[in-house]
Amino acid sequence: MTNASAPPGQGHGTEFDTASSEPLHPAARETLLAALDQAYADPRRLHRSGRTARLLLDNARAVVAESLDVRPDEVSFTGSGTEAVHRGLLGLVRGSRHGSRVVHSAIEHAAVRHAVAWGGDAVDVGCDEQGRVDDGDLVEAAHAPGVGAVALQTANHEVGTIQSVGQFELPDDVPLFTDACASMGRLPLPPGWAAAAGSAHKWGGPAGVGVLLVRKGARWRNPFPGDDRIDERVAGFENVPGALGAAAALQAVVSERDVVNARQHALVDRIRSAIAAIPDTQVVGDPVDRLPHVVTFSFLYVDGESLVHELDRHGFGVASGSACAASTLEPSAVLTAMRVLTHGNVRVSLTRDATEAEVDRLLAVLPGIVASLRAEVGM
Amino acid sequence: MSIDLELDCRDLMCPMPVIELARHLEEVEVGGTIGVAATDVAARVDVPAWCRMRAQEYLGERVADDGVPVFVVRRSS
Numbered sequence: 121m122t123n124a125s126a127p128p129g130q131g132h133g134t135e136f137d138t139a140s141s142e143p144l145h146p147a148a149r150e151t152l153l154a155a156l157d158q159a160y161a162d163p164r165r166l167h168r169s170g171r172t173a174r175l176l177l178d179n180a181r182a183v184v185a186e187s188l189d190v191r192p193d194e195v196s197f198t199g200s201g202t203e204a205v206h207r208g209l210l211g212l213v214r215g216s217r218h219g220s221r222v223v224h225s226a227i228e229h230a231a232v233r234h235a236v237a238w239g240g241d242a243v244d245v246g247c248d249e250q251g252r253v254d255d256g257d258l259v260e261a262a263h264a265p266g267v268g269a270v271a272l273q274t275a276n277h278e279v280g281t282i283q284s285v286g287q288f289e290l291p292d293d294v295p296l297f298t299d300a301c302a303s304m305g306r307l308p309l310p311p312g313w314a315a316a317a318g319s320a321h322k323w324g325g326p327a328g329v330g331v332l333l334v335r336k337g338a339r340w341r342n343p344f345p346g347d348d349r350i351d352e353r354v355a356g357f358e359n360v361p362g363a364l365g366a367a368a369a370l371q372a373v374v375s376e377r378d379v380v381n382a383r384q385h386a387l388v389d390r391i392r393s394a395i396a397a398i399p400d401t402q403v404v405g406d407p408v409d410r411l412p413h414v415v416t417f418s419f420l421y422v423d424g425e426s427l428v429h430e431l432d433r434h435g436f437g438v439a440s441g442s443a444c445a446a447s448t449l450e451p452s453a454v455l456t457a458m459r460v461l462t463h464g465n466v467r468v469s470l471t472r473d474a475t476e477a478e479v480d481r482l483l484a485v486l487p488g489i490v491a492s493l494r495a496e497v498g499m
Numbered sequence: 500m501s502i503d504l505e506l507d508c509r510d511l512m513c514p515m516p517v518i519e520l521a522r523h524l525e526e527v528e529v530g531g532t533i534g535v536a537a538t539d540v541a542a543r544v545d546v547p548a549w550c551r552m553r554a555q556e557y558l559g560e561r562v563a564d565d566g567v568p569v570f571v572v573r574r575s576s
Contacts, residue, residue: 461544
């Protein structure tokens with residue numbers, strides 16, 4: 121093992137990549153560590169340690185339900201946000217009386233697009249230059265024959281734009297799946313969905329825990345093999361410590377969000393205006409109606425991979441949607457659908473305790489990095 | 500769609516096709532056309548995006564004899 125003793129999120133300079141994964145919330149840490157010792161047993165067993173594990177699992181479910189304002193029997197814990205997306209969406213398709221076509225926005229997370237490619241027939245709906253999906257287009261496409269479900273994210277994971285989930289009406293008997301992984305905990309869940317998904321490590325819970333929500337009365341059928349566990353919507357031995365840690369982090373994030381969101385929103389405004397002042401730059405995503413912690417921009421004539429490496433060298437960890445920075449060597453599907461620049465792209469996503477000083481340090485080094493990368497190619 | 504100047508950006512990775520386009524734009528007259536032949540998939544998005552940012556006109560894409568797409572721009576200023 122390598123040395124892993126650095127405090128969470130502080131071992132590698134300033135990480136502004138919480139949209140990929142947020143450091144463990146302090147409130148989750150204690151709960152998780154205690155639960156590792158207390159909640160190891162099989163929660164189906166009737167002996168004392170089994171009953172303890174069951175009690176703690178039910179407690180985690182109740183806390184998540186309260187934090188999200190849903191019923192406890194609507195909450196399932198999965199092994200990841202991706203698994204929650206797969207089960208949530210494909211379960212609606214399986215339960216549909218109409219067919220396997222899935223109308224979804226072109227800017228859904230890859231988990232949604234892969235699920236549809238595996239178990240449905242995709243009908244793509246585009247978006248505008250701000251990354252907002254036209255719900256009129258979505259509803260129109262949902263009226264076609266054979267549509268089993270519609271999928272629309274609560275907010276975009278790359279550019280932060282909030283979508284209009286809960287503000288449009290689908291045809292009778294065509295359910296909505298919403299991927300809430302980017303916003304869960306940070307923003308209240310909108311209404312109007314039959315199934316939804318979240319991912320604990322994106323709100324400061326542990327990795328390996330997803331949340332699947334299925335509305336009571338929704339026509340949802342398990343799309344995968346069943347199991348004889350406590351919760352019939354999922355399979356495999358329950359990760360009770362993980363669920364408890366996720367629940368504790370979620371509760372803390374929800375209780376702190378008014379204060380944290382306002383601070384992050386203001387810091388992002390500061391970043392947006394400073395970046396926009398750099399020549400030949402595109403700041404993308406809705407400037408107002410957006411996730412509080414995410415901001416995305418692209419610099420003309422700059423190679424995204426070099427930009428990520430240069431920022432890393434200066435102590436800043438960020439993500440990029442540019443093709444050269446992706447394992448697929450394809451530019452981001454989100455930026456492509458928005459028809460905005462795909463090269464020289466950076467996504468900054470703030471930690472819950474990001475400070476003005478950290479942000480100003482980033483803004484102090486960025487113009488010089490961009491200028492020198494441009495100079496290298498004679499621009 | 501006639502092309503006054505065609506840039507061979509085959510096998511160049513992003514952002515090089517757009518950099519080549521910017522470098523050679525002034526080699527055509529205002530109103531003239533410049534084509535970017537590029538195998539890089541990002542060029543399909545980035546050439547039109549560059550046109551919007553730099554107030555040039557994107558005319559669309561055609562296919563070169565070897566099947567490579569050529570993205571065509573009219574110099575507006």
